[in-house]
Every structure is written in C-alpha cells, then in structure tokens.
Amino acid sequence: xxxxxxxxxxxxxxxxxxxxxxxxxxxxxxxxxxxxxxxxxxxxxxxxxxxxxxxxxxxxxxxxxxxxxxxxxxxxxxxxxxxxxxxxxxxxxxxxxxxxxxxxxxxxxxxxxxxxxxxxxxxxxxxxxxxxxxxxxxxxxxxxxxxxxxxxxxxxxxxxxxxxxxxxxxxxxxxxxxxxxxxxxxxxxxxxxxxxxxxxxxxxxxxxxxxxxxxxxxxxxxxxxxxxxxxxxxxxxxxxxxxxxxxxxxxxxxxxxxxxxxxxxxxxxxxxxxxxxxxxxxxxxxxxxxxxxxxxxxxxxxxxx
Numbered sequence: 298x299x300x301x302x303x304x305x306x307x308x309x310x311x312x313x314x315x316x317x318x319x320x321x322x323x324x325x326x327x328x329x330x331x332x333x334x335x336x337x338x339x340x341x342x343x344x345x346x347x348x349x350x351x352x353x354x355x356x357x358x359x360x361x362x363x364x365x366x367x368x369x370x371x372x373x374x375x376x377x378x379x380x381x382x383x384x385x386x387x388x389x390x391x392x393x394x395x396x397x398x399x400x401x402x403x404x405x406x407x408x409x410x411x412x413x414x415x416x417x418x419x420x421x422x423x424x425x426x427x428x429x430x431x432x433x434x435x436x437x438x439x440x441x442x443x444x445x446x447x448x449x450x451x452x453x454x455x456x457x458x459x460x461x462x463x464x465x466x467x468x469x470x471x472x473x474x475x476x477x478x479x480x481x482x483x484x485x486x487x488x489x490x491x492x493x494x495x496x497x498x499x500x501x502x503x504x505x506x507x508x509x510x511x512x513x514x515x516x517x518x519x520x521x522x523x524x525x526x527x528x529x530x531x532x533x534x535x536x537x538x539x540x541x542x543x544x545x546x547x548x549x550x551x552x553x554x555x556x557x558x559x560x561x562x563x564x565x566x567x568x569x570x571x572x573x574x575x576x577x578x579x580x581x582x583x584x585x586x587x588x589x590x591x592x593x594x595x596x597x598x599x600x601x602x
Contacts, residue, residue, distance in 0.1 A: 303330045304453050310542055318562050319569035328579040336579020337470045338370035340446035341438030346378055348442060354432035356381045358425050360417050363391050364586035367437045372404035387414045394585045439467040444506050447473020451481055458574040462488040464554040468499040472506040488514045490554045493524035519557035527587050532594040547583035
C-alpha cells in the first residue's frame with residue numbers, strides 16, 4: 298500500500314474571549330490531512346485498510362447516512378489504494394453533493410430501509426458473505442484498529458497541554474485519545490463532547506473499545522437537540538468563528554465542540570493559564586448538508602450589519 302502518513306499541525310487560536318479569561322486554545326488541524334479522507338476519518342481507516350490489504354481483500358463494504366463523511370472518505374481511500382467500495386446508505390434513495398463525490402470515486406451505493414440498516418452484519422452477510430475478497434468496515438469506521446489510529450493523535454503532539462477536547466459520535470476518537478494518553482503516561486485531561494442526545498451509552502461502548510470511560514470528563518449539554526440538529530445559535534457561532542479565526546467548523550461535530558469549549562471558558566470552567574487542545578476532526582463536507590440553513594444565517598447577519 299502506498300505510504301500515507303501525515304502529521305497535522307497544532308495551531309493556536311486567537312480570540313478576545315480567550316484573552317479575557319486568560320486561557321490558551323490550540324487546535325490539532327486534522328482537517329488538513331486530506332480534502333476528503335480528512336481528520337479522524339483517515340485515522341480510523343488507516344489500520345483497517347492495512348488489515349484488508351494483508352488479508353488480500355479488495356472490496357470495502359461500509360455503512361452510513363446520506364451525508365456521511367465516513368462514506369466519502371472510504372470512497373476516496375478505496376480509489377487511492379486500489380479497493381472497490383460499496384456503501385449501504387440508511388433511508389430512501391436520494392441524490393446530494395456528498396453521494397455524488399462517492400460515485401465519482403467509483404463507490405457503489407445501495408439504499409436500505411432503516412429497519413434493515415439496524416443489523417449491518419446481517420446486511421453484509423446476506424449480500425457479501427460468499428465474496429472471498431470483501432471486507433467489513435463498520436459505520437464510521439468504528440473498530441479496535443480505529444482506536445489504534447486515533448491514539449496516534451497523542452504520539453504526534455509537539456507541545457504540552459492541560460486539557461484535550463474532542464467531539465464524540467461513536468466515541469472511537471476519544472477512546473483512541475484516552476488510550477494514547479495511557480500509553481504515553483501523559484497527565485492531560487481528556488474531555489468528551491457528545492453530539493447526540495442521550496449519549497450515556499457511549500461510556501459502555503468505550504469499555505468495549507478497551508478504555509475506562511471514568512478517565513474522561515463528559516460534557517453532555519452541547520448536542521443542540523440531537524445528532525444532525527443545527528439550530529440558528531449554532532450556525533451563527535460557526536459563522537462568527539470562521540470570520541474571526543479563519544477556521545471552518547462543521548455543524549455536526551466540531552461546531553458543537555468549539556461552542557462547548559467557548560461556553561465553558563465563559564463560565565470559568567478552565568482555570569487561568571490553562572492550555573487547551575481541541576481536535577479538529579475534519580468533516581467539513583457536513584457544511585454542504587446545511588447549506589440552505591447557513592445561507593439564511595449569512596443573510597440574516599448581513600441584514601443586521
């Protein structure tokens with residue numbers, strides 16, 4: 298397999314709020330790893346692709362929603378590293394800009410109803426069980442291999458921090474961060490920001506990934522109503538952050554993460570002189586799925602300026 302190693306930079310964010318409360322915020326810019334295999338999507342896929350290659354598997358079969366960053370990352374990675382790719386898409390058949398990219402990269406898309414989608418292994422076994430070269434990649438790339446890839450976030454760090462913050466969907470990235478901190482014996486507090494409502498189940502999922510969830514600080518109040526929910530307050534924050542820092546955030550994961558960090562800073566949660574690292578997990582194609590809402594936010598802002 299072609300070499301594809303990349304150390305994303307750590308970049309300091311300057312903002313009046315951070316100056317006011319005397320904290321330093323840095324971002325590990327995993328969004329800069331690749332335009333389409335960006336952020337934690339690459340880290341989750343890296344060792345899965347290597348395992349598939351060692352086993353002489355040539356067909357990656359994965360799962361996701363119609364706007365899934367993981368789906369487009371798998372499609373691009375498959376094209377780059379010589380795999381055929383198929384994705385099972387949850388819900389009715391649709392066309393959108395993300396799925397168009399997947400098709401451009403050669404991925405075959407199969408739409409399935411939500412009931413059938415719940416049992417991904419059964420779908421895989423039914424349609425690919427007899428394929429000797431097929432390789433199962435779970436939704437979001439969640440796996441022990443993905444935890445290993447995400448642990449490399451810690452081994453790459455060039456500077457010390459007091460706190461490390463990450464948005465959580467499946468919990469795989471924060472599990473890798475916690476595992477990396479344990480391996481390196483670093484005294485840095487990991488903070489998890491779930492982006493879905495009722496995410497207490499993630500603590501159990503982390504145990505299955507080999508991580509004690511009690512090691513983490515959990516912040517459950519920044520999901521904005523649930524996965525994919527993006528009210529005007531969040532979209533306005535993303536707009537303000539972009540024009541004040543030059544850093545784009547997505548509305549599904551990193552927008553909620555940074556909103557949460559800034560809210561905690563405003564409420565004096567982090568002591569003065571704290572050094573905070575936020576993980577930018579990429580996923581900027583998520584902006585495309587909220588294009589109409591974002592345009593309304595931009596127009597409303599312009600109307601009031």
